[in-house]
Structure formats: structure tokens, C-alpha cells
Amino acid sequence: MLEVTLxxxxxxxxDAALSVAQIAESIGAGLAKAALAGRINGELVDxxxxxxxxxxxxxxxxxxxxxxxxxxxxxxxxxxxxxxxxFPAAQVTIGPVIEDGFFxxxxxxRPFTPEDLEAIEKAxxxxxxxxxxxxxxxxxxxxxVSMFKAMGEEYKVEIIESIPGDEDLSFYKQGDFIDLxxxxxxPNTNKFKAFKLTxxxxxxxxxxSSNAMLQRIYGTAWATPKDLxxxxxxIEEAEKRxxxxxxxxxxxxxxQEEAPxxxxxxxxxxxxxxxxxxxxxxxxNDNGYLEINTPQLVDYSLWERSGHAAKFSDEMxxxxxxxxxxxxxxxxxxxxxxxxxxxxxxxxxxxxxxxEFGSCHRYEPSGSMHGLMRVRAFVQDDGHIFCTEDQIQSExxxxxxxxxxxxxxxxFDEVILRLSTRPEKRVGSDEIWDQSEQSLKDALNATGxxxxxxxxxxxxxxxxIECSLKDCMGRILQCGTIQVDFNTPGRLGASYVAEDSSxxxxxxxxxxxxxxxxxxxxVLIEHYAGAMxxxxxxxxxxxxxxxxxxxxxxxxxxxxxAAKGIRVSSDLRNxxxxxxxxxxxxxxxxxxxxxxxxxxxxxxxxxRTRGGEDLGVMTVDDFCSHLSDDVALFGRTQSAS
RNA sequence: GCUCGCAUAGCUCAGGCGGUAGAGCACUUCAUUGGUAAUGAAGAGGUCCCAGGUUCAACUCCUGGUGUGAGCACCA
Numbered sequence: 001m002l003e004v005t006l007x008x009x010x011x012x013x014x015d016a017a018l019s020v021a022q023i024a025e026s027i028g029a030g031l032a033k034a035a036l037a038g039r040i041n042g043e044l045v046d047x048x049x050x051x052x053x054x055x056x057x058x059x060x061x062x063x064x065x066x067x068x069x070x071x072x073x074x075x076x077x078x079x080x081x082x083x084x085x086x087f088p089a090a091q092v093t094i095g096p097v098i099e100d101g102f103f104x105x106x107x108x109x110r111p112f113t114p115e116d117l118e119a120i121e122k123a124x125x126x127x128x129x130x131x132x133x134x135x136x137x138x139x140x141x142x143x144x145v146s147m148f149k150a151m152g153e154e155y156k157v158e159i160i161e162s163i164p165g166d167e168d169l170s171f172y173k174q175g176d177f178i179d180l181x182x183x184x185x186x187p188n189t190n191k192f193k194a195f196k197l198t199x200x201x202x203x204x205x206x207x208x209s210s211n212a213m214l215q216r217i218y219g220t221a222w223a224t225p226k227d228l229x230x231x232x233x234x235i236e237e238a239e240k241r242x243x244x245x246x247x248x249x250x251x252x253x254x255x256q257e258e259a260p261x262x263x264x265x266x267x268x269x270x271x272x273x274x275x276x277x278x279x280x281x282x283x284x285n286d287n288g289y290l291e292i293n294t295p296q297l298v299d300y301s302l303w304e305r306s307g308h309a310a311k312f313s314d315e316m317x318x319x320x321x322x323x324x325x326x327x328x329x330x331x332x333x334x335x336x337x338x339x340x341x342x343x344x345x346x347x348x349x350x351x352x353x354x355x356e357f358g359s360c361h362r363y364e365p366s367g368s369m370h371g372l373m374r375v376r377a378f379v380q381d382d383g384h385i386f387c388t389e390d391q392i393q394s395e396x397x398x399x400x401x402x403x404x405x406x407x408x409x410x411x412f413d414e415v416i417l418r419l420s421t422r423p424e425k426r427v428g429s430d431e432i433w434d435q436s437e438q439s440l441k442d443a444l445n446a447t448g449x450x451x452x453x454x455x456x457x458x459x460x461x462x463x464x465i466e467c468s469l470k471d472c473m474g475r476i477l478q479c480g481t482i483q484v485d486f487n488t489p490g491r492l493g494a495s496y497v498a499e500d501s502s503x504x505x506x507x508x509x510x511x512x513x514x515x516x517x518x519x520x521x522x523v524l525i526e527h528y529a530g531a532m533x534x535x536x537x538x539x540x541x542x543x544x545x546x547x548x549x550x551x552x553x554x555x556x557x558x559x560x561x562a563a564k565g566i567r568v569s570s571d572l573r574n575x576x577x578x579x580x581x582x583x584x585x586x587x588x589x590x591x592x593x594x595x596x597x598x599x600x601x602x603x604x605x606x607x608r609t610r611g612g613e614d615l616g617v618m619t620v621d622d623f624c625s626h627l628s629d630d631v632a633l634f635g636r637t638q639s640a641s
Numbered sequence: 642g643c644u645c646g647c648a649u650a651g652c653u654c655a656g657g658c659g660g661u662a663g664a665g666c667a668c669u670u671c672a673u674u675g676g677u678a679a680u681g682a683a684g685a686g687g688u689c690c691c692a693g694g695u696u697c698a699a700c701u702c703c704u705g706g707u708g709u710g711a712g713c714a715c716c717a
Contacts (some may be wrong), residue, residue, distance in 0.1 A: 202644030
């Protein structure tokens with residue numbers, strides 16, 4: 001006798017051990033048909049897994065998120081089988097589930113073409129129709145190694161040989177295809193209803209650029225064709241929001257060959273940039289930061305002393321002039337220490353918060369550049385807080401509060417926090433690292449928010465908290481950071497006089513809220529699909545006449561609004577009003593003001609938003625106060641959409 | 642940096658088994674003065690990314706470079 005407990009709490013008794021599939025069958029034929037996998041006491045298992053004693057059992061179908069994972073994982077196997085049918089020489093390596101889909105890496109003599117992808121997708125469809133049963137089996141390490149050796153699957157041999165100990169390994173076989181895998185998998189290849197191969201690209205074996213490059217095929221798989229369609233629509237929507245595309249359409253900025261990875265800001269893009277920067281300047285002034293400005297070109301020796309040259313010399317631009325070597329600054333911190341070092345500092349001066357909208361250049365690898373998101377010349381909302389060890393936690397806490405408030409103003413409510421700890425290549429003693437990491441952990445815990453630990457991802461001089469925001473597409477984008485640095489101030493000779501009149505080294509906190517203006521504006525463009533909230537919009541209002549008769553009045557209103565600091569322009573072209581409306585609405589100008597004879601007579605403007613909402617006719621003053629109310633909202637509510 | 646694509650008018654993109662190119666929008670001119678997402682007509686506009694090579698002939702084929710896209714690697 002054994003008793004199983006189902007997720008709804010109901011219990012069932014069985015005479016003898018039986019498989020999860022049989023349990024599903026005993027509950028109902030429909031469930032048995034829909035079943036993809038099971039869960040025994042919380043652990044995901046195959047349907048064929050035997051239940052031998054009392055347990056909590058759940059039947060996993062495509063409706064569970066775990067079910068979707070199983071489908072995707074199995075779909076990777078399906079694809080590998082199809083690839084090996086078409087290209088027997090292709091060797092299989094690994095094929096995991098990723099967000100929204102899966103990939104599988106193959107070692108093959110030539111790259112796969114888009115035509116290959118089509119053929120592979122078709123072969124996958126054939127295997128689905130064949131309805132091959134999927135069998136799990138267990139082998140010893142040695143057996144498995146000799147089997148894959150015989151098959152010529154060198155990468156699989158390498159994977160198995162890297163698995164420690166003598167543990168048995170599980171295998172999944174469908175038709176003539178067998179793969180090493182932990183599972184679980186769907187019971188039959190006929191379970192797939194919606195999948196698509198999306199792209200092919202190179203990827204290094206084991207993620208190491210010194211290894212061979214494999215061919216990675218990406219695919220997506222869903223429970224139903226409808227879900228697949230929705231996913232493809234989501235991708236399409238993301239493409240429409242691509243900041244590179246919108247940057248061109250809205251005439252915000254451009255790039256060109258002569259300055260790879262460096263932005264040419266156009267008047268409208270620079271308008272957004274200025275709005276963001278002026279906001280940040282005020283926020284920093286209001287929160288105890290002192291704004292400074294430091295040189296862009298600094299003698300190379302400073303970067304040697306700071307430790308940057310040793311790690312990043314290949315990524316630094318340098319300039320030789322009159323037989324001196326300079327580096328174009330890749331970051332601001334060594335310069336900020338120079339400012340701190342001027343004049344004797346007392347513990348009474350701490351914490352000292354220095355901020356700079358510092359223009360930096362880094363030689364980013366060519367393949368890593370991506371529109372505004374990753375550039376070679378950028379400006380950070382950079383700041384360095386010089387403080388005592390005792391002040392770290394409260395300074396980090398203050399910073400976190402400020403960051404949350406700023407993100408809210410920009411319309412981002414969700415912040416994801418991660419702590420990156422000591423990397424292999426680093427400076428400073430282990431004690432110092434212990435201390436730095438602990439102080440950040442304490443600060444994170446003090447926020448009361450969940451956070452994730454990322455071992456080994458810290459900067460070479462100290463651990464860091466990375467603050468990511470979630471945009472309206474659900475994408476997670478790292479922007480802000482705060483990093484504890486017990487190393488660099490000492491290397492560059494910073495000190496202060498403590499209460500007991502001894503000399504001590506200050507701790508330095510590197511911090512940025514937006515990260516780089518370039519990247520952050522890229523994020524904003526995509527988040528708002530180019531329709532910036534009014535406070536950030538480069539053109540907040542445009543006034544247009546219906547016929548030439550109203551031209552003078554339009555100029556008058558324009559001057560009046562401009563005098564109030566509103567970013568306004570007028571469109572007096574000899575075009576129909578519908579044409580002008582369409583054009584400016586597509587340019588995402590928040591407010592479109594139409595003036596005809598009626599408005600001239602009554603001294604008013606007819607107001608509509610870029611989203612098509614008619615706000616009616618109002619006086620110029622009423623419009624001004626409507627707009628300033630909207631501006632005061634920041635991005636907390638989407639305005640004039 | 643690595644793998645594989647791509648590069649044609651200001652923009653979005655066609656095109657040709659090698660014989661110096663086309664559309665829509667934008668632009669200019671003319672007509673039109675029209676009340677909330679495209680008024681009509683005409684015109685102008687190109688070193689087909691750059692440098693070599695093959696060829697009677699290269700925008701097209703080959704080689705190299707640059708930029709760019711997807712992914713990988715990197716990210717102080």
C-alpha cells in the first residue's frame with residue numbers, strides 16, 4: 001500500500017509501486033494525455049519515474065511554468081536530433097533552457113545557414129509526427145564514455161570526464177538519438193505544438209574565448225501556437241522600440257564611421273540629455289554632493305599608480321604629446337582623489353561627496369558596442385564619497401534611498417539589487433575584502449529588499465552593489481552601482497586627520513545612479529517608446545496655424561510660452577492641419593496646439609495630446625499651468641500619452 | 642576581439658546569371674488657405690562603404706579593410 005497526496009490535498013491509495021504516468025492515468029484520461037512530467041516531493045521527474053512509497057505528487061502539464069521548461073529542454077533535444085539527422089558529422093555539446101526558449105551548441109565543420117535552419121525546423125516537425133517515445137536510462141561513467149567515444153562525440157566525452165566521482169549518469173533516447181541529460185523530459189516527441197528556430201550564432205565552447213567556436217542555434221518553444229504568436233509579437237514590439245531606430249526617426253542622435261561608438265547628439269537628443277543632466281545636478285546638490293570637474297587627459301603614471309593601467313591598458317585610449325604619455329580618462333575616481341588630496345582633510349570633513357558629470361573614453365571591444373547602450377565615449381553621473389569605515393553603511397543606505405527616488409521620477413518602480421564579490425584578479429588583502437563585502441551586505445540587508453549574490457563579479461578594487469531597473473517590457477537593465485573601495489585611496493596617497501590626530505586612509509565609495517547618460521537615455525527611449533514624459537520631452541509643445549492668417553498670433557503665443565521656459569516651437573508651413581498633426585504626433589511632441597480664427601479671436605489655443613486626446617480650447621495661461629502640472633509629475637505617471 | 646550576416650538617394654528598401662540603377666517618403670518649385678494622423682502636380686537628387694584584384698567591361702565576382710547587426714567573450 002502506498003498513499004500519494006495531490007497538490008489539492010486529496011489523497012489516493014495504490015496497491016503497489018507505479019509510475020507517475022500511471023498515477024495521472026488513474027486520475028483521468030485527459031490529465032494523462034496532457035501530462036509532460038511529474039513532481040515527487042517537490043522534485044521534477046519523468047512520467048516514467050516509479051513512485052515506491054508515500055509521497056506528494058504533482059502532474060506537470062504545459063500549463064505549469066515547469067512544464068514549459070520541460071518542453072523547452074526537450075525541444076533542444078528535438079533540435080539536436082534533427083541536426084544530426086541532416087548533418088551526421090555535427091557533434092552535440094550542450095543545450096540548455098534560456099529565457100523564452102533554448103539553444104543547442106554544435107561542433108560542425110561549417111556554420112549553419114538560414115536555409116539549414118529551415119531544413120532543421122522541418123526535420124523537427126517530421127520527428128514530432130513520428131511520435132517517438134522518449135526513454136530514460138542510466139549508465140556508469142565508464143560505459144557512457146566508451147559509448148560517446150564510439151559515436152565520435154568528443155565534447156560529450158569531455159563533459160562526462162569533467163563530472164566528478166562515480167555517480168551514475170542518466171540518458172535520454174528518442175529513436176536513434178541519445179543524449180546525456182539530467183532531465184526530466186517529455187514522454188514523446190509528439191508533445192511539441194509550437195516552436196521556432198530563431199537565430200544562429202557562434203559561441204565559445206564552455207564560454208571561454210580561448211576555446212573553439214561552436215555553432216549555436218537558438219529556438220523558442222511554447223505550450224500553444226497562440227503563446228508562440230504572442231511571443232513573436234513581443235519581439236516585434238521590442239524592435240519597434242529599439243532606441244537606435246527611434247533615435248533616427250525622432251532625430252535625436254546619430255553615429256558615423258569616423259567616430260565608432262561615440263554619439264553625435266542632435267538638438268532634440270541633446271534636449272533630452274540636458275533635461276536629464278539638469279535634473280541630476282539638482283538632485284545631487286540637494287543631497288550633499290559637491291560638483292567638480294577634472295581633466296580628460298591625465299599623465300599615464302597616474303593610471304599606473306591607481307592600478308587601472310595594469311588591468312585595462314588595452315582598453316584605454318592614450319595620447320603622446322611632447323614625449324609624455326597621457327591617457328584619456330576611462331573613469332573619474334583617480335582625479336577625484338587628486339581633488340580630495342588638496343589641502344589637509346580632517347575627519348570633520350567626512351563624508352565628503354564629490355560628484356562629476358565626467359566624460360570618459362574606453363576602447364570597448366568592437367563587438368560589444370550597441371547603440372547608446374555600450375559606447376566608447378560616455379558621461380557618467382559619477383560620484384565618490386570619501387568617508388570613514390563607520391560611515392559606510394549609512395552612506396550606502398542614503399545612496400540607495402536617493403537611487404530609488406530618482407528611478408521613480410524617471411518612471412521605474414522596480415529595482416533589482418545584486419552584490420558582486422571579489423574577483424580572481426584583484427588588489428588588496430583578503431581582510432580588506434572581507435570587510436568591504438560585509439559592509440555592503442549589511443547595507444543591503446538594511447534596505448529590507450531582496451538581493452542576489454554574484455560571486456567573483458566585483459571590481460578589481462572592491463565589491464559592488466549593482467542596481468538594475470525593469471523597463472515596461474520586463475527587461476532588466478543595470479544602471480546604478482555603489483562600490484566600496486579600501487584600496488585606491490591608499491594607492492593614491494589619500495589621508496585625513498582622525499580624532500586622535502593620527503593619519504588615516506579614507507574609504508572611497510564609487511557610485512552612480514544613472515550609470516552613463518548615453519545608456520540611460522537609451523533605456524528611457526525604449527521604455528517610453530520615444531514618447532518621453534513632458535518634463536524630458538525635447539519639444540514639449542508645438543503650435544500650428546490652420547491658414548496663413550493666424551501666423552502672427554502663433555508667433556506671439558510661441559514667444560509667450562518660450563518666455564515661461566517651455567520648450568516650444570511653431571509650424572507655420574503651408575500644409576493642411578491634419579498633415580501637421582500627424583507629423584508632430586509621430587514625432588511624439590506631448591502637446592499639439594492648433595490655432596484657427598476662433599482661437600485668435602478668443603486669445604486661446606486648441607490643445608490635443610500626441611496620443612490623440614482632445615483637451616479642448618483653453619487660454620494660453622491655462623495651458624501653461626496644465627503643462628507645468630504635467631512636468632511636476634515627472635515620470636511617475638505617464639503624461640500626455 | 643571571435644563566428645556568421647549586412648552595407649544601393651536624406652530615410653525605408655527594391656534590383657540585376659558582369660554592360661555605371663529604381664520605388665515610396667523626405668527635399669525644391671508651382672497650384673491650393675484647407676479645423677485635428679498623409680492636398681495635387683512637376684522637378685532635382687547616386688563614386689551602388691573604402692582599397693586592391695579578375696575582366697573588353699565590376700555596384701554586381703574575388704581578396705583585404707572599415708562600419709554595422711545577431712550571438713559569444715569582455716565590461717574599471
